[in-house]
Amino acid sequence: MSTVLDVKGLNCPLPILRTKKAMKDIAVDAVLEVHATDPGSVKDMEAFCKQTGNELMETAETGGVYQFKIKRKS
Template sequence: MSTVLDVKGLNCPLPILRTKKAMKDVAVDGVLEVLATDPGSVKDMEAFCKQTGNELLETAEASGVYTFKIKRKA
């Protein structure tokens, strides 16, 4: 089961800051699903995962809403 973080309507850097904060509450190997509308969040989430060692499982876009599934590592 994944936790959902809704950051729709927020612009950089808020989606990443909220994601970083929310990841602290996700168990190791747990998944955080992030919903965002900021197109810049696509590159931001990729960079965030590389920086933090978390795994970006999936990125999708539908009707202007970007969905990211991030698996917490360590």
């Protein structure tokens, strides 16, 4: 089961800042599912995962809502 973070309606940099904070609150190897509406969050989440060493497991978009599944690695 994954933890869901709803950042819909927020614009850069808030989705990344909230994601960063939420990642600290989950266990290593746990998954955070982020729901965002900011189109810029696609590239932001990719960059965030590369910088932090977390695994971007899945990216999807449905009806203008972007979903990211991020596995905490450290």
